[in-house]
Amino acid sequence: MASEIKKKAFWRAVIAEFLAMIIFVFISIGAALGFNFPVAQSQNATRTQDIVKVSLAFGLSIATMAQSVGHISGAHLNPAVTLGCLLSCQISILKAVMYIIAQCLGAVVATAILSGITSEVRENSLGLNGPSGGVSAGQALGVEIIITFQLVLCVVAVTDKRRTDITGSIPLAIGLSVALGHLIAIDYTGCGMNPARSFGSAVMARNFSHHWIFWVGPMIGGAAAAIIYDFILAPRTSDFTDRIKVWTRGVEEYDLDGDDNARVEMKPK
Structure with missing residues (x-):
């Protein structure tokens, strides 16, 4: 870990996450807060269009920052x-924590x-998350687990270096x-x-009611997706010692060798 923290590339990556997160949250939450600044001449604003607008803002801003x-x-x-x-090595x-x-x-x-920017907006929640009326904490937790599961499953699958079919x-x-x-969950939670996006809103709104849901749910969903993909759907045959080396030394590139697509050896370079 000590050797990794001395590398400029390590700090560039951390700074990139910080700056990209600022842009992502500003665009996405800004789109949500825009509900409070309707165009008086527009007769087309509807609840359905608002949900689509926010969902697209979140999705396209993530895609833009990823690029x-x-x-x-x-x-x-x-x-x-x-x-x-982290769980998929x-x-x-250290890098995960940073x-x-x-x-x-x-x-x-x-x-x-x-x-x-929105200081004049009354009862400004700043994008604060919480269970909708009639949705219990347990139900909200379940929604967060499922939607984050599909996201992280997508991430680990499309970034799998063994795949040659992605065009x-x-x-x-x-x-x-x-x-x-977002299209699925906005009405529920x-x-x-x-979790970081939810944390920013909770801090600035000074309201941590039900905030635990938006850490526990996504973290469970993300961990489950990574483990299921890495050990069941597309398993790697790797020594646990090799995984420990990756987690401690920060090795991010792997030599992938195997005699079939289902059995792949993962070794740090």
Whole structure:
């Protein structure tokens, strides 16, 4: 870990997560807060269109940031995605911790900027998540687990270096997965599949009611997706010692060897 923290590439990646998170939250939550600034001449604003607008803002902003900084940090922009990548041995424990800190700080900074811009809005929740009326905490937790599961499953699948069948845009695929999660979950929980994003709103709104749901749910969903993909759907045959080396030394590239697609040896370079 000590050797990894001395590398410039390590800090570039952490800074990229911080800056990209600011842009992502500013665009996505800004789109949601835009409900409070309707265009008086428009007769087309409807609840359905508002949900689509916000979902597209989240999805397209993630896709844009993934295209912009993916080559620097991997563009996780979500603690649940970072956890999934950690469990599938794509990053070290130290980098995962630093990524999550950077993501949370970026979300707080972006939400603080939005708080200033929307200071005239009454009862401004700043995108605060919470179970909708009639939705229990347990049901909200289940929704968050499922939508984050599909997101992290998409991420680990499309970034699998063993695959040769992907010809489309990986950032767009991930962005569409984020948009899909929001289309499903906005009416139930406000969609908190990104714990850092939820954290920024909770800090600035000074309201942590039900906030645990938006950490526990996404983290369970992300961990489950990574484990199921890495050990069941597309298993790697690797020594546990090799995995420990990846988690501690920060090795991110693998020599992949195997005599069939289902059995692949993972060895740190």
